[in-house]
Amino acid sequence: xxxxxxxxxxxxxxxxxxFLTGKGQYTDDITVHGQTYVxxxxxxVAHGRIRSIDTSxxxxxxxxxxxxxxxxFEGVGGLPCGWQVTxxxxxxxQEPPHPVLAQRKVRHVGDPIAxxxxxxxxxxxxxxxxxxxxxxxxxxxxxxKAAIEAGAPKVxxxxxxxxxxxxxxxxxxxxxxxxxIEGAHHVTTLELVNQRLAPNAMEPRVAxxxxxxxxxxxxxxxxxxxxxxxxxxxxxFVLGIPEHKLRVVAPDVGGGFGSKIFHYxxxxxxxxxxxxxxxxxxxxxxxSEAFITDAQGRDHVTxxxxxxxxxxxxxxxRTDTYANMGAxxxxxxxxxxxxxxxxxxxxxxxxxxxxxxxKAVFTNTVPVDAYRGAGRxxxxxxxxxxxxxxxxxxxxDPIELRRRNFIKPDQYPYATPVAVEYDxxxxxxxxxxxxxxxxxxxxxxxxxxxxxxxxxxxxxxNCYIEACGIAPSNLVGQLGARAGLYESASVRVNAxxxxxxxxxxxxxxxxxxxxxxxxxxxxLGIDENLVEIVHxxxxxxxxGMGTYGSRSLAVGGSALVRATEKVVNKAKKIAAHLMEASExxxxxxxxxxxxxxxxxxxxxxxxxxxxxxxxxxxxxEIEPGLEETAFYDPSNFTYPAGAxxxxxxxxxxxxxxxxVSFAAADDFGNIVNPMIVEGQVHGGIGQGIGQALLETCAxxxxxxxxxxSFMDYAMPRADDVPFYVVDHSTGTPCxxxxxxxxxxxxxxxxxxPPAVVNAVVDALHRNGKPVTHIDxxxxxxxxxxxxxx
Amino acid sequence: xxxxxxxxxxxxVSGQVEGRRLLSDFLREDLRLTGTHxxxxxxxCGACVIHLNGEAVKACSVLAADAEGAxxxxxxxxxxxxGSLGVIQAAFQEHHGLQCGFCTPGMVMIAADLLAQNPSPTxxxxxxxxxxxxxxxxxYHNIVKSIQAAAAQLQPxxxx
Numbered sequence: 001x002x003x004x005x006x007x008x009x010x011x012x013x014x015x016x017x018x019f020l021t022g023k024g025q026y027t028d029d030i031t032v033h034g035q036t037y038v039x040x041x042x043x044x045v046a047h048g049r050i051r052s053i054d055t056s057x058x059x060x061x062x063x064x065x066x067x068x069x070x071x072x073f074e075g076v077g078g079l080p081c082g083w084q085v086t087x088x089x090x091x092x093x094q095e096p097p098h099p100v101l102a103q104r105k106v107r108h109v110g111d112p113i114a115x116x117x118x119x120x121x122x123x124x125x126x127x128x129x130x131x132x133x134x135x136x137x138x139x140x141x142x143x144x145k146a147a148i149e150a151g152a153p154k155v156x157x158x159x160x161x162x163x164x165x166x167x168x169x170x171x172x173x174x175x176x177x178x179x180x181i182e183g184a185h186h187v188t189t190l191e192l193v194n195q196r197l198a199p200n201a202m203e204p205r206v207a208x209x210x211x212x213x214x215x216x217x218x219x220x221x222x223x224x225x226x227x228x229x230x231x232x233x234x235x236x237f238v239l240g241i242p243e244h245k246l247r248v249v250a251p252d253v254g255g256g257f258g259s260k261i262f263h264y265x266x267x268x269x270x271x272x273x274x275x276x277x278x279x280x281x282x283x284x285x286x287x288s289e290a291f292i293t294d295a296q297g298r299d300h301v302t303x304x305x306x307x308x309x310x311x312x313x314x315x316x317x318r319t320d321t322y323a324n325m326g327a328x329x330x331x332x333x334x335x336x337x338x339x340x341x342x343x344x345x346x347x348x349x350x351x352x353x354x355x356x357x358x359k360a361v362f363t364n365t366v367p368v369d370a371y372r373g374a375g376r377x378x379x380x381x382x383x384x385x386x387x388x389x390x391x392x393x394x395x396x397d398p399i400e401l402r403r404r405n406f407i408k409p410d411q412y413p414y415a416t417p418v419a420v421e422y423d424x425x426x427x428x429x430x431x432x433x434x435x436x437x438x439x440x441x442x443x444x445x446x447x448x449x450x451x452x453x454x455x456x457x458x459x460x461x462n463c464y465i466e467a468c469g470i471a472p473s474n475l476v477g478q479l480g481a482r483a484g485l486y487e488s489a490s491v492r493v494n495a496x497x498x499x500x501x502x503x504x505x506x507x508x509x510x511x512x513x514x515x516x517x518x519x520x521x522x523x524l525g526i527d528e529n530l531v532e533i534v535h536x537x538x539x540x541x542x543x544g545m546g547t548y549g550s551r552s553l554a555v556g557g558s559a560l561v562r563a564t565e566k567v568v569n570k571a572k573k574i575a576a577h578l579m580e581a582s583e584x585x586x587x588x589x590x591x592x593x594x595x596x597x598x599x600x601x602x603x604x605x606x607x608x609x610x611x612x613x614x615x616x617x618x619x620x621e622i623e624p625g626l627e628e629t630a631f632y633d634p635s636n637f638t639y640p641a642g643a644x645x646x647x648x649x650x651x652x653x654x655x656x657x658x659x660v661s662f663a664a665a666d667d668f669g670n671i672v673n674p675m676i677v678e679g680q681v682h683g684g685i686g687q688g689i690g691q692a693l694l695e696t697c698a699x700x701x702x703x704x705x706x707x708x709s710f711m712d713y714a715m716p717r718a719d720d721v722p723f724y725v726v727d728h729s730t731g732t733p734c735x736x737x738x739x740x741x742x743x744x745x746x747x748x749x750x751x752x753p754p755a756v757v758n759a760v761v762d763a764l765h766r767n768g769k770p771v772t773h774i775d776x777x778x779x780x781x782x783x784x785x786x787x788x789x
Numbered sequence: 790x791x792x793x794x795x796x797x798x799x800x801x802v803s804g805q806v807e808g809r810r811l812l813s814d815f816l817r818e819d820l821r822l823t824g825t826h827x828x829x830x831x832x833x834c835g836a837c838v839i840h841l842n843g844e845a846v847k848a849c850s851v852l853a854a855d856a857e858g859a860x861x862x863x864x865x866x867x868x869x870x871x872g873s874l875g876v877i878q879a880a881f882q883e884h885h886g887l888q889c890g891f892c893t894p895g896m897v898m899i900a901a902d903l904l905a906q907n908p909s910p911t912x913x914x915x916x917x918x919x920x921x922x923x924x925x926x927x928x929y930h931n932i933v934k935s936i937q938a939a940a941a942q943l944q945p946x947x948x949x
Contacts, residue, residue: 012882019890020878020897022824022864029823122807202828202836202891202925254826254891255925287829509889509926679885679931686928710833710923718919718929723912748928 006522007739010675013514015507024252027206027223032280035208036065038273039124040266040283041114041131042292043106046140046364046703047153050104053114054132061130063123066277068115068269070103076272079263079328080237083335084480085165085360093165093360096156098328100238100265100272106135107155107327108364109703110292115269117277121284140364140703144301144322147361155327155362164325164334164360169342173417177355180316184307188390193775194378196299196324196697198713199371201508203254204285205294209270213278217245220271224250225260225506226546229483231538233263233331239272243538246271250536253508257687258370259294260508261548262331266293291708296697297371299324300337304382306351312396314405316353317345319382323360326367333369334360339479340375340467340549346416347383348427348463348641349405354417364703370548372687372749376466384462384754388761389772398758399435399461403428413735420467422639424732427463430665431643433730434461438645438663446647447766455649457660458763462644464751468743469554469638469734486633487551488543489559491520491567493626495612497605499524499531504544505556506536510745511676512552518672519557519739523564525590526604542629550743553672554638554734561738562630570626571607577618578602578610638734638742642666644685646755650763655784657760659689663725664751669734669742677744681726684748690716691749692756694777714777791854797822798866806853813837815853816863824864824894828923835922838895838902839863845902847921864894867901876946877901877939886935888926895922900936908944912937 003009018024055067079098086092102113114131118124141147141155147162155162168174181187208221218241224230227248234248235241253260266283273281285293300321307316323337342356373380391398406427407414414422435441443459450457470476473484490502499520505512513533521528534540547556568588575593576583579600587594591604610617611626647661664681671677694714698707707713733740753776760778764771764787771786794803797820804819816822816839825848828834837848840862867875874882877900887893896919903910903918910918915936916929924932 013885015890016882016887017874019887019893020864020874020881021868022822022894024824024890026823026826026891028827029817031818031821122809200925202834202889202923203826204828252890254828255889257925284827287831287834511888675885679888679927682928682930683888683926684928686930687925689928709831710829711831715833715923715925716928717916717923718933719913719916721929723933724928724930 005528006518007672009518010673011514011518011528013511015511015513026203026252026254027208027221028284030208030221030251032208032210035280035282036117036119036277037121037124038115038117038270038281038283039121039128040112041116041128043102043109043111043113045106045135045137046109047138048106048135049138050102050106050113051134051136055114058116058127058130061123061127063119064116064127065119065279066117066273068101068273069113070099070101073100076100077238079265080233081329081334082331082482084482085167085334085338086480087165088168088171093334094159094163095329096159100268108366109705110366111327112265115273117273117281142363142365142699142701142703144324144361144363147363148359155364162362164362167338167358169338169356170418173353174355177316177318177353180353181305181307181318184315185310186308186394188306188386188393189303190386190389190773191303192382192385192773194298194300194302194381195776196368197297197371197691197695198291198697199257199259199294199297200715201255201257201259204287204290205260205264205266206284207267207270208280208282209274210280211275217247218271218275219247219249220267221249221251222267223253223260225253225256225508225548226544227506227536227538228504228544229546230263230267234268234271238268247539250506256508257372258297258374258548261546262295262369288709291713292366292705295330295367295369297368298378299368300378302382304386306386306390308390308394312394312401312404314349314351317351318355319345321358323358324365324368325360325362326365327362328367330367330369333367335481336370336375341379343418343420344376344379344465344467345383345418347380348407348465350407352417356418365699372684373746376746377750377753380464380750381754385757385773388758399431402463403431420637423636423735425639425641425667426730426732427641429730430641430667433727434643434645434663434665437665437725437727440645450649456652456763456767458648458650458759458766460646460755460758460762462751462754462758463641464747465639465641466746466750467637468550468640468746469634469737470549470551471637472635473633483545485545486631487545487556487559488629488631489556489563490542490627490629491563493567493608495609497530497608500534501531501560502534502541503556503560504541504546505552506547508547510547510552511673515673515676516557516560519560520564523561523568524604525588550640550745553739553741554737554743555632555634557739557741558634558737559630559632562632563628566628566630567626570622570628573618573622574610575602575607578607578616635736638669638737640666640668640742640744640747642747642751644751644755646759648756648759648763650760650783652767652787655780655787657693657778657783659722659756661722664748665727665730666744666747667731668728668744669731670740671728671731672741677728678726680744681748682724684746685724685752686716686721687749688752689721689756692753692776692778694720696777793853793857795856795859795861797861798863808854810853811849812851812853812856813848816848822863822865826891826894828891833923835895835899836892838898838922840898840902845899864897867897876942880939880942881935884931884935884938886927886931892922892924896924896932900939903936904940904943909940
C-alpha cells in the first residue's frame with residue numbers, strides 16, 4: 001500500500017492552488033509604490049570599441065529620470081566569478097573583469113551599454129532609441145578553435161589570449177593513459193559537439209530594486225534560485241552593501257534550470273539605480289532579451305577515445321574538450337566543464353585510467369554557465385555515445401558491453417580514477433528494471449510493425465551517473481570554489497504546536513512547500529498541514545546557498561532533519577519534566593511523548609505550549625521557547641544513476657525523427673514524494689529530447705544569435721514528446737545523509753540525449769546505413785543527409 | 790488615448806489606454822490581474838492565453854483598444870463560484886500538471902477551450918491543441934494526463 005502521508009506519500013501540492021487561480025506572486029507581479037522602469041540599451045554587435053555615447057537628447061525626453069552608462073560604474077566592482085580553476089601548470093585561470101555596464105568595449109550582442117530609467121517602460125524604450133552611440137566594430141571571435149589560434153582578435157585586451165585555462169585531470173595520469181591507449185587491443189574514437197542551449201525558463205528574468213533612505217536599507221526582488229547568494233555576491237563584491245542593509249527576495253519563480261543561479265548585471269543596476277534615482281526601479285526581460293543575456297548552457301566540442309581489451313573490458317579513456325565560456329565568466333562558469341564534468345568521466349564503469357583535458361575559451365558570445373545537469377550531461381553524452389560506437393566496432397551487444405564494465409554492488413565505496421568516491425549503487429538491477437519497463441524483448445516486433453509503415457525504428461539504451469547534493473565545502477574549497485556549499489534550516493515551533501520552517505533551499509517548481517513538511521511531519525508524527533515552509537527571503541531565512549545541482553533535499557533536507565532533531569531533543573527534555581520522568585526514557589511517536597514501560601504520555605501540543613508558557617518548566621536547565629537552526633555540510637556528493645531507453649521512428653524520406661517511447665529507470669535512493677520525483681524526471685527527459693532533436697543556439701560568423709526567439713529556437717512542444725515510462729524502485733539509499741536521498745532534478749536531462757541519438761544511429765544501422773554519429777540537434781536535414789550519405 | 794470598457798470575469802471595467810497598449814499589459818497592470826503571464830514577445834509561448842468572446846486568444850497579440858466591448862475571461866475567473874477549483878484546475882492539481890506554475894494559466898485556459906470544442910479528445914488531439922503553449926518543467930506528460938482526466942470528468946456533466 002502506498003503511504004498516504006509523510007515520507008513516501010504523494011500528497012497534492014499545496015502551492016498549486018495559488019498557481020491554478022492566478023494568485024502566484026512572481027517578481028513581475030510585484031509593484032512597489034512609486035515604481036519606475038528601466039530599459040537597457042544593448043550592443044547589437046558582437047565585438048566593438050565604444051567611441052562615444054551621447055545621451056543628451058534622450059535625457060530630455062518625456063518621463064526620463066536618469067540614464068546610466070559605464071562611466072557611472074567606474075568605481076563600482078564588477079560581477080564576480082565564484083570559482084577559480086587552476087590550469088595544468090598550476091596557474092590560476094585568466095579572469096577578466098565583468099562590468100555592470102560596458103566600459104570601453106562591448107563583447108557580445110546583448111552586452112548592456114546604457115540603462116534608461118523612466119516613469120513608464122514605453123518612455124524608457126523611446127528614450128533609449130534616442131541615445132547616440134558610436135561603436136567601432138571589431139572582428140568577432142565565435143569559433144573556439146579559431147579563438148585560440150595565434151593572432152586571433154582578443155575578447156579581453158588585457159589577457160594574454162582567449163584561453164581561460166587549459167585544465168588537465170588527473171594530470172599525473174596523463175602518461176599512463178597515453179600508454180594504455182597506445183598498447184590497447186582496440187580504441188574507439190568519436191568526435192562530437194554538445195551544442196549550446198538556451199535554458200528558457202518560461203518566466204523571463206525580472207529585477208526590482210527599492211531603497212529606503214530613512215533606514216539606508218536596500219531591497220531587491222529578483223527571479224533567483226538562491227537569494228542569499230545574490231545578497232553575498234552583489235553586496236560584498238559589486239555594490240559594497242553590508243548584509244544587514246540588503247534584503248534579497250526571490251518570491252514565486254517560474255523555473256530556473258540553472259539560469260537563475262547567477263548574479264546578473266540587471267540586479268546590480270536596479271539596486272544601484274533605486275538609490276540614485278530615489279524611486280523603485282523595475283526591469284523585466286523580454287524573451288528576446290533573455291536569449292542574449294541569460295547565461296546559456298553546454299557548448300562543448302570533444303574528442304573521446306576509449307581503449308578496450310579483446311573482451312571489451314575498458315582499459316583507459318582520454319577526452320579532449322573545448323568549452324565555451326562566452327564573453328565573460330558567469331558566476332560558476334569555470335567549474336562546469338571541469339569539476340562537474342571531468343569527475344564524472346568514469347560513468348558507471350570500472351575504467352581504471354582516465355585523463356580529461358579541457359580548454360576553456362573566451363568568445364564574443366553570451367556567457368555560458370550551468371544549465372540543468374551542468375557538465376554532467378556533457379560527460380554522459382560523450383561517454384555513452386563512445387560506448388555505443390565501441391559496442392558496434394567490437395561486435396558486442398551495447399547493453400552487454402555496459403554490463404561487463406559496470407561497477408558491481410560489492411565494490412562500494414568505489415573510488416574512481418577521477419577523484420570521486422561513489423557510496424552506493426546497483427547498475428545491473430537498474431538495467432534489469434529498464435529492460436523490463438521498456439519491453440526491450442518486444443522491440444523486434446515493434447520494428448517490423450514500423451517497417452510495414454515505411455518507418456525505420458531504432459532502440460537506444462544508455463546509463464548515466466551524476467554527482468549531486470552539491471557539495472562538501474572543504475573539498476570544493478580546495479578545488480577553487482569561493483563559497484561554502486552547506487545549507488541551513490530553522491525549525492520554529494509555535495506555541496500551539498504548528499511549525500514554521502525556514503529553509504535556504506529555494507523552490508521554483510520543485511514543490512518544497514509540499515515535500516519539506518512531509519519530512520518534518522514524519523519525524524514528529526504530526527499532521528503535515530501543521531508545517532509551513534518559508535523560503536526565498538533573506539530577511540526571514542538565516543542563511544542559504546539555494547537550489548541547484550539537485551541539492552535541495554540531499555543538503556537542504558538534511559539540514560532540516562538536523563534542525564528537527566534538535567527540536568525533538570529539547571522537546572523531550574520538556575516532556576520529561578512534565579511527566580516527571582528521565583529524559584532518556586522519553587519516546588516520541590505519533591505526536592505523543594511517552595515514557596517507556598509506563599502509561600504516562602503528553603501530547604506534542606502540550607509540550608510546545610509549555611515551552612512558551614513556562615509555568616511548569618525546568619527553567620534552571622533549559623531556556624523557554626522551541627526553535628532550532630542547523631547547518632548541514634555534506635561529507636560527499638550523492639550519486640544518482642540510471643538507465644534510459646528510447647525508441648524512435650525515422651522517416652527515411654524526410655529524415656524526421658519521432659520519439660515513440662521513452663523509459664527511465666532511476667536510482668535516486670530514498671524517495672520522499674514519488675509524484676514530484678516522477679514529474680522531475682518527465683521534465684528532464686522533455687528537455688533532453690529537446691536538446692537531442694530540436695534546440696540549438698546558433699551564432700553566425702559575426703556573432704549574431706540567429707535562434708534568438710521562440711520563432712527560431714525550437715523548444716519542445718507537447719506533440720514532440722511521448723508519454724514517459726519511469727521507475728525508481730531500484731534505489732540504493734545514499735549512505736551518508738540522514739534521509740538516504742540522492743537528488744532527482746537533473747537526471748532526466750543528463751540521461752536522455754544519448755538515448756535519443758543512440759536510437760537514431762541504431763535505426764540507421766538496422767537499415768543499412770552505417771552512420772557512426774550525427775551531431776545534435778538531429779534535425780530532419782541532418783538525419784536525411786546522414787541517410788543520403 | 791482610447792477609452793475602453795469591457796467585461797472581465799463578469800465585471801464591467803473601464804480604462805484609458807495608449808493605442809499601442811497590449812491587452813495582456815492592460816489586464817496585468819491596469820486591472821492587476823497578474824495571473825495572465827508574459828513568457829515571450831513573439832506570441833509563441835501561450836502563457837497569456839485568455840478567452841475573448843468565448844475564444845482562446847493570446848492576450849499579447851490583441852491591442853487593449855481592440856477589446857472594446859469584449860467579454861473576457863482570465864485564469865482568475867476559472868474557479869467555481871464558491872472559490873473552489875474548477876474541474877480542469879482540480880485535474881491539474883490531482884495529476885501534477887504544473888511545477889513552477891508560470892505556463893499554467895495559459896494551459897488551463899487552452900484546455901478549457903479544447904474541451905469546449907472537443908469534449909473527448911484523443912491524446913494526439915490534446916498534444917496538437919497545445920502547439921501554442923510552451924512548458925519547460927513538466928515535459929508535458931502530466932499536462933496531457935490532467936486534460937485527459939478533466940475530459941473524463943466533464944463528459945458526464947456535459948451529457949446531463
